[in-house]
Amino acid sequence: MAKKSAANGAKAFKYERNRETPFKFGAHVGMSGGISNAVLNAMDIGANSFALFLKSPRKWVSPDIKDEEAEKFKSLCQTYGYNTRTDILPHGSYFINLANPDKEKEEKAFGSFLDDLKRCEKLDIGLYNFHPGSRLDGDHDEALARLAKNINRAIKETKFVKIVIENMAGHGNLIGSDLQDIKKVIDMVEDKSRVGVCIDTCHSFAAGYDVSTEEGFTKFWKLFEETIGWNYLSAIHLNDSKAPLGDNRDLHQKLGYGFLGLEPFLIIANNKKLQNIPVVLETPVQGDDSVYGEEIKLLEWLQGRSLDDPLFLAKKDELAKLGEKERAEQSKKSQAKASKKSKVSKKRQAGNILEATIIKKIK
Ligand SMILES: [Zn+2]
Numbered sequence: 342m343a344k345k346s347a348a349n350g351a352k353a354f355k356y357e358r359n360r361e362t363p364f365k366f367g368a369h370v371g372m373s374g375g376i377s378n379a380v381l382n383a384m385d386i387g388a389n390s391f392a393l394f395l396k397s398p399r400k401w402v403s404p405d406i407k408d409e410e411a412e413k414f415k416s417l418c419q420t421y422g423y424n425t426r427t428d429i430l431p432h433g434s435y436f437i438n439l440a441n442p443d444k445e446k447e448e449k450a451f452g453s454f455l456d457d458l459k460r461c462e463k464l465d466i467g468l469y470n471f472h473p474g475s476r477l478d479g480d481h482d483e484a485l486a487r488l489a490k491n492i493n494r495a496i497k498e499t500k501f502v503k504i505v506i507e508n509m510a511g512h513g514n515l516i517g518s519d520l521q522d523i524k525k526v527i528d529m530v531e532d533k534s535r536v537g538v539c540i541d542t543c544h545s546f547a548a549g550y551d552v553s554t555e556e557g558f559t560k561f562w563k564l565f566e567e568t569i570g571w572n573y574l575s576a577i578h579l580n581d582s583k584a585p586l587g588d589n590r591d592l593h594q595k596l597g598y599g600f601l602g603l604e605p606f607l608i609i610a611n612n613k614k615l616q617n618i619p620v621v622l623e624t625p626v627q628g629d630d631s632v633y634g635e636e637i638k639l640l641e642w643l644q645g646r647s648l649d650d651p652l653f654l655a656k657k658d659e660l661a662k663l664g665e666k667e668r669a670e671q672s673k674k675s676q677a678k679a680s681k682k683s684k685v686s687k688k689r690q691a692g693n694i695l696e697a698t699i700i701k702k703i704k
């Protein structure tokens with residue numbers, strides 16, 4: 342990709358941004374050295390939207406964003422044409438669990454959550470994406486109610502930021518892997534204009550929704566419309582999946598390399614309903630953000646193409662080949678996991694039979 346000329350003194354960016362497309366293709370960018378750097382990092386990969394962390398995602402306490410830095414962030418967004426209310430989707434810290442059955446831990450999570458939301462408002466950011474958390478060893482419906490209660494509290498303590506719930510991959514006791522969970526939570530949110538949903542393609546697939554084909558994706562969106570409703574869809578996370586369908590493993594992969602393949606991304610890049618919302622890549626880049634620049638260009642290239650386009654089919658095969666080895670490795674892991682599960686259940690069955698025999702003997 343050619344470097345943009347800096348002859349006029351303007352900053353040169355690695356990838357040219359496509360401002361003609363109605364899609365807001367973007368990626369999760371770094372903010373080290375100051376939150377305002379995220380804006381330049383987004384420009385560097387030619388992104389029309391971006392995600393970022395508002396503080397270290399693995400630490401409970403981080404220093405506040407300085408007024409000067411917040412001003413710089415907003416002014417850079419204005420300079421480069423990012424609407425802070427619609428084009429930026431921060432990602433919440435991973436450990437925030439608003440559904441935690443332990444009261445003290447729930448309060449700690451709420452404190453960090455509210456701090457994130459206040460950071461958004463300081464930066465004039467209109468959307469905030471987070472993981473709905475885990476019921477741990479508690480009751481599932483009570484966990485959903487706790488989450489909704491905390492969303493309601495947070496809305497009352499902030500002014501405008503929309504709280505966007507991400508769907509999950511379904512491992513452990515996580516909530517939000519089933520679209521029904523998200524629906525139930527939204528039903529309990531009082532101010533529905535302040536809540537939205539982010540669909541992560543990898544998480545959907547890992548949770549058992551087969552979005553790898555046009556037919557499967559159409560079914561998924563129909564289910565989404567019936568269960569939650571289009572008006573709540575606020576963002577998309579674009580990831581291929583390293584693990585097979587329904588494996589409940591949250592393993593992001595580069596577009597076209599994984600078990601999803603390139604087809605669902607062509608479908609996304611041609612779905613008019615997904616225009617004007619952040620469509621954000623979270624694929625593994627191993628510290629090299631230029632991978633995102635390439636993937637954004639790939640998404641733009643997929644626009645206007647059909648599934649039987651020979652160029653698309655060749656691209657699909659090319660990327661699938663690059664991911665072949667990793668898919669085979671992950672298939673093995675998933676089979677090993679399945680056979681372990683069936684051994685455990687066989688043991689359990691054997692245990693039950695033994696128990697029944699003992700009971701019979703006692704009788
Ligand atoms: Zn996430």
Ligand SMILES: [Zn+2]
Nearest residue numbers: 507541578623
């Ligand atoms: Zn995600």
